[in-house]
Amino acid sequence: MDATLDNTSKHNISIETTHSKPPKFLSILTGDWNEINESDRFGKCRSVTEFEKLNRVGEGTYGIVYRARDTKSNKNVALKKMRLETQKDGIPVTGLREINILLNLQHENIVDMLEVVVGKSFESIFLVMEYCEQDLASLLDNMNAPFSEPQVKCIMLQLFSGLQYLHENFIIHRDIKVSNLLMNDKGCVKIADFGLARKYELPVRPMTPTVVTLWYRAPELLFGSKTHTTAIDIWSAGCILGELLDHKPLLPGRSEIHQIDLILDLLGTPNDGIWPGFSKLPSLENFTLRKQPYNNLRDRFPGLSEAGIRLLNIMFMFDPNKRASAEDCAESSYFKEQPRPCDPEFMPSFPQHRLKRKIPKGAEKKENRKSLDDPFKTFGDGVPGQALLKRARWDS
Numbered sequence: 001m002d003a004t005l006d007n008t009s010k011h012n013i014s015i016e017t018t019h020s021k022p023p024k025f026l027s028i029l030t031g032d033w034n035e036i037n038e039s040d041r042f043g044k045c046r047s048v049t050e051f052e053k054l055n056r057v058g059e060g061t062y063g064i065v066y067r068a069r070d071t072k073s074n075k076n077v078a079l080k081k082m083r084l085e086t087q088k089d090g091i092p093v094t095g096l097r098e099i100n101i102l103l104n105l106q107h108e109n110i111v112d113m114l115e116v117v118v119g120k121s122f123e124s125i126f127l128v129m130e131y132c133e134q135d136l137a138s139l140l141d142n143m144n145a146p147f148s149e150p151q152v153k154c155i156m157l158q159l160f161s162g163l164q165y166l167h168e169n170f171i172i173h174r175d176i177k178v179s180n181l182l183m184n185d186k187g188c189v190k191i192a193d194f195g196l197a198r199k200y201e202l203p204v205r206p207m208t209p210t211v212v213t214l215w216y217r218a219p220e221l222l223f224g225s226k227t228h229t230t231a232i233d234i235w236s237a238g239c240i241l242g243e244l245l246d247h248k249p250l251l252p253g254r255s256e257i258h259q260i261d262l263i264l265d266l267l268g269t270p271n272d273g274i275w276p277g278f279s280k281l282p283s284l285e286n287f288t289l290r291k292q293p294y295n296n297l298r299d300r301f302p303g304l305s306e307a308g309i310r311l312l313n314i315m316f317m318f319d320p321n322k323r324a325s326a327e328d329c330a331e332s333s334y335f336k337e338q339p340r341p342c343d344p345e346f347m348p349s350f351p352q353h354r355l356k357r358k359i360p361k362g363a364e365k366k367e368n369r370k371s372l373d374d375p376f377k378t379f380g381d382g383v384p385g386q387a388l389l390k391r392a393r394w395d396s
Contacts, residue, residue, distance in 0.1 A: 048117045048126050051079060058135065058179075063095075063195070067131060077114065080127040091125065098194045099127065101171060109162030111182060111192040132190055133349070136240075137179035146247040151348075153334070153341035155181075156241055158189035163237060163326035166191070167230040173197050174228065176236035177216045178243065187347025200228065212236060214259055215252050219270070220320050222260050224282030231320035234329065238315030245301060245308075257287075264292045266300060270318040278318070307334040 051068040054076070058065040063080045070077055082095045102113035112130040119126070136155070140146075147155065159181065166173060173180075174196040182190045196212075212221060218235035220227070242250035251266065253259025269292045272278050297312050304312075311332045314324035335341055 046115065046117045048079070048119045048124065051077070051117070051128075053079075063127070070128075076131045078111075078129040078131045079117075080129060082125045082127065084123045084125065094195060095125075098197065101194050101197050101199070102127070102129075105166075105169070105171075107162060107165040108188060109158045109190055110165065111190045129192075130190075132182035132184045132192075134183055135179055135192075136181045136183065136189075137177075139183070140178060140243070147244055148339075148342075149245075150339045150342040152241070152244040153339075154187070154344060154347060155183075155189050155244065156237070157330060157335060157341055158344065159191070159237055159240065160326045160330040162189070162191045163230075163233055164330065166197075167233070167326055170199050170201065171197055172200055172228055172230055173233050175212055175216075176233050176240070177213045178240055181240070183347070185349045187344035187349070189344075198228070200230075214256065215239065215249055217259065218320070219260070219263055219318055220281070222256055222263075223278075223284060227320075229320050230325070231323040234315050234323050234326065237326075237329070238312060241315070242301075242312065245304060260289070264289065266296050267316055267318070268292050268295050275319040305334065305337060307332065307337055310334070 050071055052071055054067045054069060056064065057067050057078070063082045066079045066081065068077055068079045069075070082091070084091065084095075099113075099116060102111075106112070111132070114128040114130065117126045117128055118124060159176075163173070163176075173191060173194065175193060176191070180191065180193040182192050184190070212218065212232060216236035216239045218232040221232060239250050251259060251262045253262050269289050270278050278284075295313070297309055297316075301309065301312070311324075311329060311334045314332075315329060317323040
């Protein structure tokens with residue numbers, strides 16, 4: 001079967017498909033569109049009809065996530081349906097990038113991608129992943145009591161382990177946040193949603209600064225830097241540690257300007273002395289920062305030990321080159337002092353909070369409507385459903 005790339009600037013595979021005609025590929029030799037035999041349409045991929053759809057559980061950067069049962073193995077899995085409704089020329093490079101990255105990762109703290117399955121049309125492509133019972137965002141929304149400090153340490157050590165593995169394999173996640181941290185019923189934390197993840201190389205190539213959910217976005221991104229390093233994931237992890245300790249979001253900005261203002265309130269105003277090249281960052285041409293000379297981490301966390309404050313400080317270094325690595329964080333004395341981290345197997349499983357999502361006020365009717373737009377009977381048919389409603393912390 002011949003194929004070519006149509007419009008390589010978009011990195012999309014050229015496919016012609018309609019609901020009334022069989023799909024076709026454009027021949028690289030003749031320039032003609034060739035029909036695909038029905039027996040060849042799935043290639044080596046299984047059909048999504050081999051899975052029983054159970055319910056809709058979440059939404060990632062570039063796809064909707066379902067819980068389903070593999071009818072062959074009888075195991076529950078997570079099916080992430082890639083967003084292709086707006087694509088005219090095949091699979092977007094963001095989806096290909098996520099598939100490529102996940103297929104090459106194998107770590108206990110990284111969500112495991114098992115295979116790719118397809119539906120009845122080219123608009124229905126699903127990533128099959130291991131199923132985890134809950135994510136930290138829904139737990140934080142629904143728990144009656146916050147995580148204890150030993151449980152916080154357990155979660156963070158697992159996060160650092162996953163990040164260390166990613167960074168040693170030259171991958172930046174670029175969207176670390178509580179809703180992208182999953183937890184199974186054995187207390188194992190797994191990093192998920194690699195829709196924004198990128199491989200990096202030396203010398204570092206410029207990338208768009210508009211990544212990472214606003215509340216977890218590093219200052220170099222807020223100030224317009226196009227140089228992305230593993231340090232942006234460490235800043236996000238620091239925001240998660242602060243959120244778990246403070247029992248509320250650490251830096252809940254309403255806009256980029258407000259986000260910068262919250263960072264200055266907590267950590268003080270950076271300068272070229274502590275962050276070489278700071279004054280030359282692109283966004284600083286548009287405004288001048290107010291002077292705030294004090295680091296207020298101790299006031300924000302009065303009950304935290306000195307080792308805990310030191311850990312937050314090295315994760316929140318303004319200069320990305322001086323910010324701690326994931327390995328440095330995992331070796332912090334904070335995790336070696338009392339109270340010690342609990343073992344993952346002793347983490348609570350929270351069965352009463354599984355699959356819960358908060359719905360914004362006034363959105364109940366829309367939430368009810370989605371069940372009509374997302375029928376079980378059309379699973380894999382390429383029928384677009386209503387976007388899953390998510391709490392405000394996921395939006396940015």
